[in-house]
Structures are given as C-alpha cells and as structure tokens.
Amino acid sequence: MDGIIFDIKRFAVHDGPGIRTTVFLKGCPLNCQWCHNPESIAPKPVYAPRTVHLNGHQFTENEQVGYTVSPNQLLAELQKEQIFMEESGGGVTFSGGEPLLQGPFLNKMLRLCQSHGMHTALDTSLFSSWKMIQKVAKATDLFLIDLKLMDDQRHQKYTGVSNQSVLENIQQLAALKKSFSIRIPIIPGVSTTPENIEASIAFLQSLQQPPASVDLLPFHNTAKAKYARFQMENPFGNQPSLKREASSEIKQQFEKAGFAVTIGA
Ligand code: SF4
Incomplete structure (x- = not known):
C-alpha cells in the first residue's frame, strides 16, 4: 500500500540521535492550537497559492x-543519505501529522528501513489504537512521544x-x-x-520504565505564514516565540x- 507524505527533511539533528532523515506523513486526528505543521492535519493533499x-x-x-509515494520509492529516497546515518549513529524518523494515522504504510516503512540497516524513530502523539502501536513497536527503535496536557478537559480544549x-x-x-523519550x-x-x-512529573514517575529523556520544546511562532497561506485559524498567532531560558x-x-x-x- 502507498502512503501520503508532505515533506522529507534531510540532515535533521533534532529528531533522534545522529544525523537523520525525517519523513513527514500527512494526516492528524488532533488539532493542536499551536501546531507548527497545520498543513499536515488534513489526510489528503491540500492546495495553496504560491x-x-x-x-x-x-x-x-x-x-x-x-x-x-510507494514504500520502495520512499526507501530509495532514504537510502541516499544512509551513509551519513551510519557514520553519525543516526537513522530515519517518521513524523507528521500523526504517522500512526497511516498505520499499515508506516509499519511497512519501519520494517523496510530496519531490514536495510537503518535505525528507526517514531515521532508520535500515541493517539491511536494499542493494537496498531504494538504492531509498529516491533520495528521502532525509539519512540519520541508528545505529552501535551495532563488534564483531560484542557487537553480536549487545546x-x-x-x-x-x-x-x-x-x-x-x-x-x-x-526505548522512548517524552x-x-x-x-x-x-x-x-x-x-x-x-x-x-508524577505521571512519568509512575511508569514502569522512565523515559530516556524529557525534551522541552519551547513555543515558536514560526508557522504564522503557513496559517495565512492555508487560510486556517491561528489561535496562537500573536503569541511571541519563547527563548530557551x-x-x-x-x-x-x-x-x-x-x-x-x-x-x-
Ligand atoms: S499532534 Fe502534532 S501534527 Fe497533530 S495537530 Fe498536534 S502538533 Fe499538529
């Protein structure tokens, strides 16, 4: 089965260990008010004037x-940077959108990448069925999991x-x-x-295994132009970017x- 992707980022250094190629899959069941990739949310291709x-x-x-894209076409793209992945301890990261929304395609890609010697990471909200997560876990070396909000009502609101x-x-x-990071x-x-x-903190301390790391991702108002271009409402459009401090x-x-x-x- 084929998949729908909207970007491939080469030489990524923030999406897992080493130098990585990050594949962005289209579609997300969430609608986070601060989303950096609003063009990823619709599952099908979208159009915008340029x-x-x-x-x-x-x-x-x-x-x-x-x-x-077909699994073999995408594999061929990923193999172009395999030498850099291998020399840096990197690999391939699947991101989105929510990659689990295209579970069968994602599973196929993870298996293909692993069988060709590439380290695999999955950047996910884990908003999916446990059955699907179990399936892809077999071919995922590292999970990068979003923990957005603990209060359910506020999670639903945002x-x-x-x-x-x-x-x-x-x-x-x-x-x-x-192995997972939060x-x-x-x-x-x-x-x-x-x-x-x-x-x-209390939730993470209660887990049977702690995360390898907790990665704090400060808000950046870098998607303003995308929201305008795709004519989408941007609730955090006037929020300034945060400094690391x-x-x-x-x-x-x-x-x-x-x-x-x-x-x-
Ligand atoms: S889960 Fe990620 S891709 Fe989906 S809406 Fe939220 S921030 Fe955007």
Missing part, C-alpha cells in the same frame, strides 16, 4: 502539499481530543520496555501551569525529579 517573482514579474501558482488513550498507551509502551511543548499559560508540570525553571523541576532533560528543537 507566489514567485521572476525578472520583475509576479506569478502565482496553486501548489500541492502532499503526494503519494487539541480537540481526549488524552485518556494517550496516557494509557504511554503506560503500556513503558511496560513493554521500549516531548513536552512549552506553551505559555497552557502547558506551563504548576498543576500541569506537577501532574506530568524561559524553560529553565521547568527544566530544573524535571531534573530535580530525576529526569535527563533537554531544551530544544
């Missing part, structure tokens, strides 16, 4: 975002879905002893409340609780 200037003239064309299955899936994955978006006044930080206090709280913490990406 203006180019050439020799003093302005041309506007309708650009397609998202295209169909992402559009309940966090119940997400939290259960994280618990079950930790019990499988799979990524927490630092959204001022939303994820940064003392209640949310304390509840996140703004997450220092939260970093200390997680470190005090015994976690290895990074601020980045």
Whole structure:
C-alpha cells in the first residue's frame, strides 16, 4: 500500500540521535492550537497559492502539499543519505501529522528501513489504537512521544481530543520496555501551569520504565505564514516565540525529579 507524505527533511539533528532523515506523513486526528505543521492535519493533499517573482514579474501558482509515494520509492529516497546515518549513529524518523494515522504504510516503512540497516524513530502523539502501536513497536527503535496536557478537559480544549488513550498507551509502551523519550511543548499559560508540570512529573514517575529523556520544546511562532497561506485559524498567532531560558525553571523541576532533560528543537 502507498502512503501520503508532505515533506522529507534531510540532515535533521533534532529528531533522534545522529544525523537523520525525517519523513513527514500527512494526516492528524488532533488539532493542536499551536501546531507548527497545520498543513499536515488534513489526510489528503491540500492546495495553496504560491507566489514567485521572476525578472520583475509576479506569478502565482496553486501548489500541492502532499503526494503519494510507494514504500520502495520512499526507501530509495532514504537510502541516499544512509551513509551519513551510519557514520553519525543516526537513522530515519517518521513524523507528521500523526504517522500512526497511516498505520499499515508506516509499519511497512519501519520494517523496510530496519531490514536495510537503518535505525528507526517514531515521532508520535500515541493517539491511536494499542493494537496498531504494538504492531509498529516491533520495528521502532525509539519512540519520541508528545505529552501535551495532563488534564483531560484542557487537553480536549487545546487539541480537540481526549488524552485518556494517550496516557494509557504511554503506560503500556513503558511496560513493554521500549526505548522512548517524552516531548513536552512549552506553551505559555497552557502547558506551563504548576498543576500541569506537577501532574506530568508524577505521571512519568509512575511508569514502569522512565523515559530516556524529557525534551522541552519551547513555543515558536514560526508557522504564522503557513496559517495565512492555508487560510486556517491561528489561535496562537500573536503569541511571541519563547527563548530557551524561559524553560529553565521547568527544566530544573524535571531534573530535580530525576529526569535527563533537554531544551530544544
Ligand atoms: S499532534 Fe502534532 S501534527 Fe497533530 S495537530 Fe498536534 S502538533 Fe499538529
């Protein structure tokens, strides 16, 4: 079966260990108000005008975002950078959107990559069925899991879905002893409340296996142009980007609780 992707980022250094190629799969069942990739949410390709200037003239064309690719076509693309992956201890990261929304295609790609000697990582909200997660876990070397908000009502308000299955899936994955990191978006006044930080720490401490790291991802207002281009509502459009230092206090709280913490990406 083919998949729909909307981007391939080569030489990525924030999506897992080493130098990686990150594949962005289209479609996401969430609708986070701070999403950096709003063009990823619709499962099918979308179109948006793109203006180019050439020799003093302005041309506007309708650009397609998202295209169909077969597993073997995508594998061939990924193999172009395999030498850099191998020399740097890197690999391939599947991101999105929510890659689990295209579970069968994702599973096929993870298996193909592993069987060709590539380290595999999956950047996911874990908003999916446990059955699908179990399937892909067999061919996933590292999970990069979003932990957005602990309070279910606030999670529904800001992402559009309940966090119940997400939290259960994280618990079950930790019990499988799979390697995983937790990524927490630092959204001022939303994820940064003392209640949310304390509840996140308590939840992570309760897991059968701790995350390899807790990665704090400060809010960046870099998607403003995308929201305008795709004519989508941008609830955080006026929120300024955060400096790394703004997450220092939260970093200390997680470190005090015994976690290895990074601020980045
Ligand atoms: S889960 Fe990720 S891709 Fe999906 S809406 Fe939220 S931030 Fe965007």
